[in-house]
Amino acid sequence: MIPALAPLFIDDFAHYRDVLVLQDDPRPSLPLRRLLAPDTFDAVLTRFAVQYPDSDRRGVASVWSKHYFIKLIPPVVAASLILNHRLPLRAEQLHVMLDAQGMPLGFKLPDPGQHWAPVPIHAFQRFDELIEGHLRSLIDTVATLTRLSPRVLWSNAGNYFEWLLGVLASAVPQADLRHGHDLLNAPEREHGQRNPLYQPVRYIEVAGQATLKRQRRVCCVRYRVGGLSRCDNCPLPDRRVRPGRDG
Template sequence: MASASHREMTVKDGLLGLSPAFSGEHAWCRDKMMISKELAGGVPLPAFFRDGGFQRAIDRYAEISGGSDRRAVVSMWSLYYFSGLSIPYLLARRLGGQALPVGFEEMTIALEDNGLPRAFGVPHAGTIESGVETEGFTAVGPLLETHLGEAVMRLKACGISAKLCWNNAAVYIDYALRLTGGEPSDGPDLPLFVRGHLPDGGVNPFCGCVSYLDEEGEQVARRKVCCLRYMLPGIPSCGKLCALPSQRNPQ
């Protein structure tokens, strides 16, 4: 791995939001991740999960969505959580060389009126890295080491499996890695999803979460575990991505 040179990143006047990568087609990320002091209604993540905020959010989303299966409600909620966290983080890291501080203990979260995650706050704009490889495991490493395990542990305590949580995170990580280039565009050889162990020897929770199949000449991404969205009224199918054949093209 190349040697790294870091310098502190500062945000100027909020013109580009938290990261210069949050521009053009990625400008929507400005509303999903920002400095915590600029996030209206933000609550520290540890307190949110510890003091009942998460349970109230799930209750609210269940009421609004009409979802009667709590596993499906929590799973759908987590999809918004993992997308709002993972995509901006990887865009900043891979397009801007910017390592955002995404440790679970130091972040905040704000919700929509329906209880779903609206945005995340980080304590500062992180560092700019020079000469750091940001492929696969290296790109995802800090997110995995400092945040995802903590989030999965708390979501699991609400009745959904850890495998479901990791798969929900994996689909957005896969999307962001492909969106930012530098990985095989068709995905089947992406080490993050095919190797059983992490670089440090630990078990890789993403192994097998996303696979790429050839269907009539088209490379199709497929989840390993269904996200249960079909149990919620009015939620569209995720199509060919779905792990369940019966739900890929519902009538």
């Protein structure tokens, strides 16, 4: 555990205690750059896919990415928004820990980071190292190696980002989450580039329900994975699609 992040790891967040660690953690790991090498990533994804026989590789890659993002995004974003702590996240700096099935377990950082000083003036400055330094490299590579649309992978990341903001708003009502919401509600970055995390989730009215339904804007193609049902927030029409087939 990184001591500066200890205040985060209480109650339901305690299981993140050993997800972001330093290089002296004894658990085996490999550099993220090596993980994303074609032969290495193919071996990892093949190992991960054993639990999902007869599945489309694109669906398996999407499910793997969800495990990756749910490990990375919550503690990183909470550290920045709640503790105002900046972490070193660039792809060339990190090592990734995997279990025997190729499931992401956590990340070894080169140093514990530091307090934001001065405080970022806008969302894209605050999250630049996460988005441009880490996610873009990961997503571009995984998309290329698996022929999965980058939109699916960005949507997977954005889904967990949006979910986390709701969790933080409930757990820490006094927290200033504006940069998080600004990030997800800006269609473009500060210099006019498209924001790939723009509005990953929408809330829609459903006949007969008093509360709005949380729905992803882009399907995670989980339906291509054998043995898995569709997500509760799936945007696809209610129809059956066999795994491994276009739909």
